[in-house]
Amino acid sequence: xxxxxxxxxxxxxxxxxxxxxxxxLVDPVRRSIVTQLxxxxxxxxxxxxxxxxxxxxxxxxxxxxxxxxxxxxxYVGTSRMNALRRxxxxxxxxxxxxxxxxSRAAALTR
Amino acid sequence: xxxxxxxxxxxxxxxxxxxxxxxxLVDPVRRSIVTQLxxxxxxxxxxxxxxxxxxxxxxxxxxxxxxxxxxxxxYVGTSRMNALRRxxxxxxxxxxxxxxxxSRAAALTR
DNA sequence: ACAGAAGTACGATCGTCGTCAAACTTCGAT
DNA sequence: ATCGAAGTTTGACGACGATCGTACTTCTGT
Numbered sequence: 001x002x003x004x005x006x007x008x009x010x011x012x013x014x015x016x017x018x019x020x021x022x023x024x025l026v027d028p029v030r031r032s033i034v035t036q037l038x039x040x041x042x043x044x045x046x047x048x049x050x051x052x053x054x055x056x057x058x059x060x061x062x063x064x065x066x067x068x069x070x071x072x073x074x075y076v077g078t079s080r081m082n083a084l085r086r087x088x089x090x091x092x093x094x095x096x097x098x099x100x101x102x103s104r105a106a107a108l109t110r
Numbered sequence: 111x112x113x114x115x116x117x118x119x120x121x122x123x124x125x126x127x128x129x130x131x132x133x134x135l136v137d138p139v140r141r142s143i144v145t146q147l148x149x150x151x152x153x154x155x156x157x158x159x160x161x162x163x164x165x166x167x168x169x170x171x172x173x174x175x176x177x178x179x180x181x182x183x184x185y186v187g188t189s190r191m192n193a194l195r196r197x198x199x200x201x202x203x204x205x206x207x208x209x210x211x212x213s214r215a216a217a218l219t220r
Numbered sequence: 221a222c223a224g225a226a227g228t229a230c231g232a233t234c235g236t237c238g239t240c241a242a243a244c245t246t247c248g249a250t
Numbered sequence: 251a252t253c254g255a256a257g258t259t260t261g262a263c264g265a266c267g268a269t270c271g272t273a274c275t276t277c278t279g280t
Binding site: 139163166167170174187189 | 267268269270271272276277278
């Protein structure tokens, strides 16, 4: 039973790249994912997000977010769980996520 | 002498759109323009920026920045001056410009 | 009046990215 | 063992955007 659920590669905080993070966050669907994660208490499975795209497109978006360092992914059964890497993002780019999830920004993205 | 220098349209703070602002800031050349403006004491003419693109491309970038509300443009002779709309951006999206111009972000963009 | 400096406008090109459908894999439950 | 749920992978397609060169406009200085 070769684990399909092998944890996908996650970048280290020291490798976070602003350009890559911004490219990830510029897409409304991905920003919505981040906002929903930020508002949630627990980690969320891919399928539980309120996004209007196909499954394959969703997979693509999660991959972009993961590779940018914005989320951490791990399997629970067949479900892929997603966690916002808040602390690490704050360490690399202080205030960035706050600026996007707080105030008017979040309201409009909602 | 019909003024070619008619001031181009500038959006009001109340019309700033996060999506548009992010789309403007995701481009490295435009982010560099913002960074250079932020680091400068005075307003800067288009031609004085350290960017590696043609004049027509530069014009395009300045237009995108202006329409997003990030800069204010006005003519002085044949030179088009550019001013960062810091206060207004801070009002609309608190912390956003700070996050991009300060700390590691600015260093890497530099 | 003319030449040059500073930008703008207009197409055209070229790459990248978001999107989807279809086929596939993996796990859990029956 | 089988079926369904949850994602992934792999192309393909279409749209948008960054880029450039060329032609054009406007102002300044001489």
